Amino acid sequence: MNIHVPRGTEDLLPEATRKWQVIEERLNHLAQLYNYKEIRTPIFERTELFQRGVGDTTDIVQKEMYTFEDRGGRSLTLRPEGTASVARAYVQHKIHGSPDQPTKLYYMGPMFRYERPQQGRTRQFTQFGIEAIGSASPAIDAEVMAFAMDCYQALGLKSLKLVLNSLGDQESRQAHRNALIEHFKPVKDELCQDCQSRLEKNPLRLLDCKVDQDHDAMKTAPSILDHLNEESSTYFEEVKRHLDEMEIPYVVDDTLVRGLDYYTHTAFEIMSEAEGFGSITTLSGGGRYSGLIEELGGPSISGIGFALSIERLIMALDAEEIELEQDESVDAYVIAIGQESKYKASDIVYKLRKNGIKVDQDYLDKKVKGQFKAADRLSATYAIILGEEELEQGVANVKNLKTGDQKTIEFDQMTDEIKAGF
Structure with missing residues (x-):
C-alpha cells in the first residue's frame, strides 16, 4: 500500500x-x-x-x-x-x-x-x-x-x-452597515445562500462574495468612503x-x-x-x-x-521569472584512498566543520574517480586527497579545483590553509 x-x-x-x-x-x-x-x-x-x-x-x-x-x-x-x-x-x-x-x-x-x-x-x-x-x-x-x-x-x-x-x-461602519442592508434587502432573494445569511449578520462581507460579484446590486452598493x-x-x-x-x-x-x-x-x-x-x-x-x-x-x-x-x-x-541565488556548493571534499585513510578522513571532516568550513566526504566506497566526480557535482572548491603514503607523513594533498593549484598540507595546518585559500 x-x-x-x-x-x-x-x-x-x-x-x-x-x-x-x-x-x-x-x-x-x-x-x-x-x-x-x-x-x-x-x-x-x-x-x-x-x-x-x-x-x-x-x-x-x-x-x-x-x-x-x-x-x-x-x-x-x-x-x-x-x-x-x-x-x-x-x-x-x-x-x-x-x-x-x-x-x-x-x-x-x-x-x-x-x-x-x-x-x-x-x-x-x-x-x-x-x-x-x-x-x-x-x-x-x-x-x-x-x-x-x-x-x-x-x-x-x-x-x-x-x-x-x-x-x-465603529460609528462609520454602523452607518455603512445600515446603508448596505437597505440597499441589498430588495434583491435578497437573488443572492446566494451565504449572502442571504450575511445580510443581517455582517453585510460588509457581501462585497467580498465571489458568487454574486457580477450582480448589478454589487456594482451600485453604497461606498464606505461616503459614510466615514x-x-x-x-x-x-x-x-x-x-x-x-x-x-x-x-x-x-x-x-x-x-x-x-x-x-x-x-x-x-x-x-x-x-x-x-x-x-x-x-x-x-x-x-x-x-x-x-x-x-x-x-x-x-x-x-x-x-x-x-x-x-x-x-x-x-x-x-516574473526571478531566480533566487542558492549556493549549494561545499568548500572542500575529502577523497580517501584505502581503509585507514577513511578513518582519518572522518577526523579531518569533523575538525573542518568545527571551524566553520563546509565539507563532505564519500560514504559509498567509491573509487577515486567516482569521488572526484562527487566533488565536482557539489562544486567543491578544494579536494583534500588522502592516501596511505600521505597518512604516514601526516599530510594531505589539497587541490584547488577552480584553479588547478595543488599543495601538500600538514594535518594540523589544514584549517588555517583552507580558510586562507592558500
Whole structure:
C-alpha cells in the first residue's frame, strides 16, 4: 500500500527548501531592519479564540477551520491565521505593560484551512506576518504597508500593486452597515445562500462574495468612503499622506474588504500584476483592528498587521521569472584512498566543520574517480586527497579545483590553509 501526503498538503524536497530558506532569511532580515521581534505561538489553540477573534460570520470560522476535541473534551482548532494567536499571547503575557510601545512582533509558520486546493492555495500553508500593537498612529499604518511592499521588492518583484481602503471606526461602519442592508434587502432573494445569511449578520462581507460579484446590486452598493465620519476621514487622509511622503504608489478601492471581522480603519492588499500569475491576484493583505485586544480580555488599544503566504510569493517569483541565488556548493571534499585513510578522513571532516568550513566526504566506497566526480557535482572548491603514503607523513594533498593549484598540507595546518585559500 502506497501512502501519500493528505490532499491539500505537499512535501518540500531539498531543491525546494533551499529557495524557502533564502526567502525566510530575507524576511527575517527585513523584520530586524524594521525592529520587529519574533513571536512563536502554538499551532493549535482553543476554538473559542478564533470564534471570538476572527468572527463567527466569517468563512474561515464557518467553513474552513480544522477543529477537533482532545481527550479532555476541549474543542481545539489548528490555527487558520496568525493575528488572533498573537493577540491572545499579547493579552495573556501582559505585553501591554512593557514601556516599549508599540509592541512590534513578527511570526512565520504553518496555518491550516479546509478549502479547495488550487495553485498557490493549500490546506496547510505558510504565513509570514507582523503585528504592531499599542499605537493608533496613521504613521505606523504606513510603516506596515511599506514593510509589506518591501517583503516582495527585497526579493526582486516589480509587478506589484498596493490597494487600500478605509473601513472607518465603529460609528462609520454602523452607518455603512445600515446603508448596505437597505440597499441589498430588495434583491435578497437573488443572492446566494451565504449572502442571504450575511445580510443581517455582517453585510460588509457581501462585497467580498465571489458568487454574486457580477450582480448589478454589487456594482451600485453604497461606498464606505461616503459614510466615514470626520475622524475616520481625517485618519485615512493622514495614512495616504504618509505613503505619499514615502513615494509608495497606491490605489484606493472602496470595495476592498478583508475576510476577518476585527478590521477597522485601514485595510489593504498587495496584488501581483505579473502576466500569467493567475486569476487570483492577491498576494497578501492586512489592516488595522480596534477591539480585538479588548475582546480577548486586554485593554482598549488597537493594532495593525499583515500576513503573506510564502507559497503565493513563490508563485509571483515564478511569474516574473526571478531566480533566487542558492549556493549549494561545499568548500572542500575529502577523497580517501584505502581503509585507514577513511578513518582519518572522518577526523579531518569533523575538525573542518568545527571551524566553520563546509565539507563532505564519500560514504559509498567509491573509487577515486567516482569521488572526484562527487566533488565536482557539489562544486567543491578544494579536494583534500588522502592516501596511505600521505597518512604516514601526516599530510594531505589539497587541490584547488577552480584553479588547478595543488599543495601538500600538514594535518594540523589544514584549517588555517583552507580558510586562507592558500
